[in-house]
Amino acid sequence: SNILSSHFTVKIRRKYQIYIELNSPGLGESKGFSALMVNAIPNFHFIAGNQCFPRYLYDENGNRFEAITDQGLAHFRAAYPGETIGKEDIFYYCYGLLHSPDYRARYAANLSKQLPRIPAVKEFADFQAFSEAGRALAHLHINYETVEPYPATLESTATEPAHYRVEKMRHAKIKQNGKGVKDPATILYNHRVTVKDIPPEAYRYIVNGKPAIDWVVERQSIKTDKASGITNDANDWACETMNNPRYPLELLLRVITVSLETMRIVDGLPGLDIAKT
Structure with a gap:
C-alpha cells in the first residue's frame, strides 16, 4: 500500500550487542502476528522464526548509533510539521502501533507474508498516544520478572x-x-x-x-x-x-x-x- 512507510526498517548484518529488539514472525509463518520487546538477542525461533529490529546498532569499534535512519526521522517530522519528534519516539511508536488491533486486522494479509510497514497516523496526538503506549508496553514486557505478582x-x-x-x-x-x-x-x-x-x-x-x-x-x-x-x-x-x-x-x-x-x-x-x- 502506498500509504505505508517502511523507513524504520534496518538490516542486521552482524550479531551486535543489541540493547532492545522488536520481534515479529518470520515471513510465511502460520501462528499469527506477534511483536515482543526484549533486551537480549533472542533464539532464532523465539517467535516463529522472528525478524529483529534493534533500537541501536554498533560498528566494529563498539560505537553505538541509531537504527532509525535520518530519512525515517525526516519522514515522520514532515508528517507533523512544527512538532518535536525524536528517533526514540518513532521506535516506541512502532511498538505501540504493532499492538493495535485495528492495525493487525487491517493488514492481516500483509503481515502473514511480508515485514510490517509503519504508516504515519493522521493526527500528532494519536502519534503521541501510540508512542507513549509503546514505551509503556516495552517497559512492561522487558521487566516482566519484576512486576507485581497478580494477587490470585x-x-x-x-x-x-x-x-x-x-x-x-x-x-x-x-x-x-x-x-x-x-x-x-x-x-x-x-x-x-x-x-x-x-x-x-x-x-x-x-x-x-x-x-x-x-x-x-x-x-x-x-x-x-x-x-x-x-x-x-x-x-x-x-x-x-x-x-x-x-x-x-x-x-x-x-x-x-x-x-x-x-x-x-x-x-x-x-x-x-x-x-x-
Whole structure:
C-alpha cells in the first residue's frame, strides 16, 4: 500500500550487542502476528522464526548509533510539521502501533507474508498516544520478572522451599455439558499449591499463537527430550540462577499481571486513522 512507510526498517548484518529488539514472525509463518520487546538477542525461533529490529546498532569499534535512519526521522517530522519528534519516539511508536488491533486486522494479509510497514497516523496526538503506549508496553514486557505478582487466590500447604518444586502445571477441570473441560481460572501448580481466581481477561494477551500464561504453564516444567535424552528442569533455573525455588510460581503470577496490563494499554489505543499520502 502506498500509504505505508517502511523507513524504520534496518538490516542486521552482524550479531551486535543489541540493547532492545522488536520481534515479529518470520515471513510465511502460520501462528499469527506477534511483536515482543526484549533486551537480549533472542533464539532464532523465539517467535516463529522472528525478524529483529534493534533500537541501536554498533560498528566494529563498539560505537553505538541509531537504527532509525535520518530519512525515517525526516519522514515522520514532515508528517507533523512544527512538532518535536525524536528517533526514540518513532521506535516506541512502532511498538505501540504493532499492538493495535485495528492495525493487525487491517493488514492481516500483509503481515502473514511480508515485514510490517509503519504508516504515519493522521493526527500528532494519536502519534503521541501510540508512542507513549509503546514505551509503556516495552517497559512492561522487558521487566516482566519484576512486576507485581497478580494477587490470585493461592490454596497452599507448602511450608518449605522444596514444596514449590514444579513438574508440570495443568489447568483444573470443570464440568460443562456433562464433559470435563479446562478451567482457565484455576491452575494446579503442584500437589501442594493451586492458583485460583485467574481473570479470563488475562488470556486475551496472545504471544506467538497462544496466551502468555499458557507459555508459562507449558515451559515451567520438567521435560526430557526423547532424541537427546537431555532433561530441561525449570527448578534448576529457579534454584541455581534465580536463587528462588518459588520462581516458577511467581513468574506465573507476574505474567498474569503483564497480560492484564498489556490488554489495558492495548484497549486504550486510538483507532487507526492514517494520513493520506
